[in-house]
Amino acid sequence: MLDKTYNPQDFEEEIYKKWESDGDFKPDMKSDKDAFCVVLPPPNVTGVLHMGHALNDTLQDILIRYNRMLGKKVLWQPGTDHAGIATQMVVERNLAKEGISRRDLGREKFIETVWKWKEQSGGTICKQLRRLGASCDWSRERFTMDEGLSAAVRKIFVKLYKDGLIYKAKKLVNWDSKFMTAVSDLEVVQKETVGKMYYYKYPIAGEEGEYIHIATTRPETMFGDTAVAVSKDNEKLKHLIGKKAILPIINREIPIIADDHADPEKGTGAVKITPAHDFNDFEVGRRHNLPLVNILNPDATLNENTPFAGLDTQTARQKTIEKMEELGLMEKIEDHPMVIPYGDRSGVVIEPLMTDQWFVDAPTLAKEAIRAVEDGETKFVPQSYEKTYFEWMRNIQPWCISRQLWWGHQMPIWYAEDGTIFCEETEAEAQAAADKQFGRHVNLTRETDVLDTWFSSGLWAFSTLGWPDENSDYLKTFYPTSVLVTAFDIIFFWVARMMMMSMYGMKKIPFKTIYMHGLVRDEKGQKMSKSKGNTVDPMETIEKYGADALRFFMAAMETQGRDINMNENRIAGYRNFATKLWNAARFGEMNEAKPVKDFNISEVKLAINKWIIAKAQEATLEVSKNIEAFRFSDAANGVYQFVWGTFCDWYIEMIKPILYGEDEAAKQETRASFAWVLDRILVILHPFMPFITTQLWDNLASRDVKLIHHPWPQNEVIDDQSAQALDMVIDIISSIRSLRAEMNLPAGAKLKAYVKDASASELSHIKDFANIICSLARLESIEALSGAASSDMVQTVSGNLTILIPLKGVVDFAAERERLQKELAQLDKNLAGYAAKLSNASFVERAPAKVVEEEKRRQSEALANKEKVEAALARIANL
């Protein structure tokens, strides 16, 4: 027997453990069916599950479970990302608590510590994914730093290097002074702030009392100035071009050059050029062959090229201003709105800095990645994301892949004493190559930089399937993967890079479809963030409402291209939905509705049972179609509507008279049909709510097949002949219920009803379903009206039928007149609309005949109804 109340905490975790220990998530590699594969976007190993994951993983699990039930060979490939900076940060913070810095430990010991941390605390998010019900094949769990994936990284790195697509260059890069590493453009966030604009002047060399006026937001960088630029079109200032300015304080002469970077309309029209510390100035410097003067140390303090060595930029700025004031060169300081770059992990100001770094030639790799999408080999859903993708890919910049961190893939690069570079997959190979080239044994030292985390996750679609082993069964079976499901915020970080790396490494697309979903926001539509304190922990939600309710919420809210706002009421609503299903199942149990082996739906005789079976099949079709089209909300709402609105609200209520009646054959068939439909519900609801469906499946009967592997119904022939009769019954019941409510008839009053204007077949249906109608509309009887309607009868119209109920002295006829007047007004309004359309010659001429016919039908129906209502009004006019 099922428990009286639905309590997901009682069974969800156990069910998951059983699936996992039974190997239910593993693909049957011997099967000859189509393959279906999804790679899990690897969460950071430091991560904990947030609502974004809950959405992402629910959608993937729905696709995975649906396709598994379709009988395909299904793999959901899980794993985690080593998350370079994030992980190093966590471990460094832990060490700091014990007063140890990573430098105290040294590189090797530190990395050991990270690995230890990973073993102990790295698996949190994977446990949480299990709690959500994600049916990943955990036996194949990978980590971006594990041996296989590291081999993939080395192999592709060497290949790229030898193809000339990885190179070392001294360039201006985004420098994070907290972690003392370069970061990529994507890891920099631009924040708007109100800063200051400083106006000062530089003396002109050899011209006493002449100055050039400068406006800058960063006075302390003046020690790195190697020119002042003026536009050649600047009438006021162009006479200065070719002269020299003197950098005050350090008294260095710098040229005044002509360059359009200096906009005559902005600031003073003259711009100080600091090529080593500004991306724009760097370009100016290159155009004019200006020297680069670096004024910063790696920790963003000023160096000995300045008078303020060792001071941080803020202090140095104050000192510079003071000095300039002393010299009488400071003019004014104004508030100035500006955009300042910050490190997305470190939160410190990012400084452009000249350093030696390694780059991937992204513009070259992007070509194939663009082509694959242009040619439709990979499709974006919703398609509009193609635009974003193309926009980015066509303007892509070289990708800085080196990081001056310790945690990550160390680059397979070795230097000889003279600096010659050797790039091989192993040290031995590098040594051999070096010895061969030099003709003697040389000492090699390895590059200390590690790779950007996204370099290894860029290989994820194929490295997890066994590459570089080209003969791997999994690689052959599952590559290209079927669908990638991800949020749009990592389209550049990850999706674009996987496309590039896969097209380069595999010469084939990584996935056929990329499904992009939105972000999960808080109730007000604000982005969730720890600093705002508006995050909702999915684990707490699951604890309170069950994983199924959270999953169903995510599915039901997922409409293409839109963000999802959290809504606890709604989650509670889906928990109620689960409760509803639970109680429906209990109803079946109490009424001995057990699944019947080899139950043949084509032999079902009762219209009510035929009807619900057809409706269940229609719902199945709807769910299938919508999942295939990635219309998750339509799919979820389809099952919801069927379970609650059709099965519980109508079918269960309508079969009660049968189940409590005397007709044994009818009872038997109804019990079997009920059980069949309930089973069908469990099947089509399973991808959305795997736990409750499995719990019910396992407890309602002994089964030959586990629900997780139950075949998904396909190609069914739907017999909906009985649909019309049942629709009429439902319509009659609804009309009578409305009438009762509107007239405030006591719920307990048993009434007699008479039907007018019914055809012979309609009358026979009414007779067949009389007990159902009476039970649900709380009538004493329903039969055909013989003779004229008596004057105390109130009426309601249902389709083309008129239902009359005599109400001697029970009713307030004034209220009834009011009700009928209201109905009449509505009918008149509609009739006016139909008449306007049909008297419009161009409508009748140009609209399709079907539409015109339909309009005429509606008009005549409304007219007939109007007559009936008028008759009823006349009848009770004097009461």
Place this chain on the structure above:
RNA sequence: GGGUGUGUAGCUCAGGUGGUUAGAGCGUUACGUUGACAUCGUAGAGGUCGCAAGUUCGAGUCUUGCCACUCCCA
């Protein structure tokens, strides 16, 4: 500044290709403990579909302009 979305009931949201009286859940009102379920049932109220013009026999849906907000890129 460039680009992209969004604006529908009190709230949160659905409304592929234009065609009934624009739907759901929550909330709300009235009634109800009828032998699964009060985490419930029945019935109702509630909308100039952001604004304005246009195309069309017909516009929530297509076009243009405007307003407000979101996000991405500079």
